[in-house]
Amino acid sequence: xxxxRSEEITPDIVVHRVGGGNVANLRLSLxxxxxxxxxxxxxxxxxxxxxxxxxxxxxPGSRKWRETAHTVGTTTAAxxxxxxxxxxxxxxxxxxxxxxxxxPQGVAGFADENLVTLAAxxxxxxxx
Amino acid sequence: xxxxxxxSLDLMDTAQRQIGQMRIERHEEDLLSGTFMPGPVFPNxxxxxxxxEAAVEAQALHVIETLDATIAALGLHLxxxxxxxxxxxxxxxIWSDGxxxxxxxxxxxASAKAVPHAKSSCQTAEKTNRRT
Numbered sequence: 003x004x005x006x007r008s009e010e011i012t013p014d015i016v017v018h019r020v021g022g023g024n025v026a027n028l029r030l031s032l033x034x035x036x037x038x039x040x041x042x043x044x045x046x047x048x049x050x051x052x053x054x055x056x057x058x059x060x061x062p063g064s065r066k067w068r069e070t071a072h073t074v075g076t077t078t079a080a081x082x083x084x085x086x087x088x089x090x091x092x093x094x095x096x097x098x099x100x101x102x103x104x105x106p107q108g109v110a111g112f113a114d115e116n117l118v119t120l121a122a123x124x125x126x127x128x129x130x
Numbered sequence: 131x132x133x134x135x136x137x138s139l140d141l142m143d144t145a146q147r148q149i150g151q152m153r154i155e156r157h158e159e160d161l162l163s164g165t166f167m168p169g170p171v172f173p174n175x176x177x178x179x180x181x182x183e184a185a186v187e188a189q190a191l192h193v194i195e196t197l198d199a200t201i202a203a204l205g206l207h208l209x210x211x212x213x214x215x216x217x218x219x220x221x222x223x224i225w226s227d228g229x230x231x232x233x234x235x236x237x238x239x240a241s242a243k244a245v246p247h248a249k250s251s252c253q254t255a256e257k258t259n260r261r262t
Contacts, residue, residue, distance in 0.1 A: 003195070020189060031188035043191040061186050062161060063223050063231040094195040102192060 006091030011046070011101060013080035017089060018045045018053035019103075020067075023075025023124020025117045030109060040109050041102035044089065048099070050074035054130035060096050075124035085120045087111070134162060137210075139217065140169075141230075144205025147171045152208060152230050162208075162219070166230035175204060179224040208232070 019042070021027040034042050045053045054072040061067045079089050082103060092102040105111025134154045141149045150169040154162050168176075178201055185193040201222060208217040218235040 031190055033185055033188050033190040033193050037190075037192055043189050057189075061223065063163060063225050063229040064183070064186050065225070065227060065229075066187055092192055094191060095198065096194065097191055100191050 003093045003095070005102070006093075008088050008090050010091050011079045011089050013078065013083070015046055015079045016048070017077050017079060017082060017101070017103070018048070018050055019043075019075040019124065020045070020053055020057050020072055020130075021075070022073040022126045023077065023121050024126075025114060025121050027075070028103075028112075028117050028120055029114075030112045035109050037102075039090075039102070039104045040112070041090075041092075041104035043092075043097075044101050044103050045097060046091075046099045046101050050076050050127040051130045056097065056099075071129045073126050073128045074130045075121075075126050077123045077125065081123035082120065085123050086116060087120055133157070138167075139208040140211055141166075141222070142207055142209050142216070143171070143175075149175065149204075149206065150224075152232075160233045161231060162234065163229070163231045165228050166224050175201075178204075180226065182223065183225055206232075 019027060028042060030040055030042060034040055045056060051074075053074050057067045057072070082089050087103055087105050089101050089103050092100050094100045105116065135157050136154065138151045138153045141152050143149055148169040148171060150172050151167040152162070152164050153167065154164040156163040178197060182194065182197045182201065185191075185197060198221075202220070206219065206222045208219055209215070210217075219232040220235055222230070222232040224230045
């Protein structure tokens with residue numbers, strides 16, 4: 003499925019990062035860094051509990067995601083943009099509500115000092 | 131629901147090569163879970179499942195889309211030993227700890243609506259069925 007445009011995600015849309023909105027969980031993995039544009043996966047809409055449930059349903063055999071109590075970081079598209087990052091729709095077959103959190107400077111934009119600002123916009127919900 | 135539980139089924143590809151065996155331990159709606167025992171052909175495709183697992187662990191969901199399509203193209207299906215009739219499945223996931231899950235293609239309408247799955251490999255398996 004094609005990647006969408008930033009304008010398609012309106013400022014009030016809720017954004018979830020399963021695993022929490024801490025700096026360590028917002029860093030680019032090697033796989034994320036190889037994408038065009040580089041970015042991390044987030045899920046749009048719904049509740050933190052629904053985001054965690056989506057991961058469990060999609061990967062029922064995964065040791066990491068089959069656990070029942072996850073932390074989920076939640077923010078909004080507006081807050082992400084205010085922190086200097088951006089978000090674009092990137093729907094997949096498994097996750098139609100998937101989006102990619104990116105930075106205008108690409109990989110370099112995911113430096114820790116920027117991630118600290120980004121992490122401050124997230125509110126974590128535990129036990130999802 | 132208990133039809134499959136406790137049984138070991140052959141996991142075959144579209145060329146009717148045995149990838150391994152799945153010992154089924156749970157059957158919930160369309161989801162089968164169990165233990166995977168690799169067969170002689172598994173090393174040919176093992177890297178796909180390792181890459182899939184790495185992407186899942188890293189939550190790199192955009193990477194998984196591509197791997198889903200590659201794995202679906204293998205046309206994996208289950209088969210009772212000594213039987214020619216395949217059991218069409220999709221979304222086969224094999225994990226490094228020996229866990230395997232897949233979803234039956236013939237499923238209740240309600241559960242089919244509940245979860246969007248990977249690109250279906252059911253059509254491929256059905257083609258295999260017609261060929262054999």
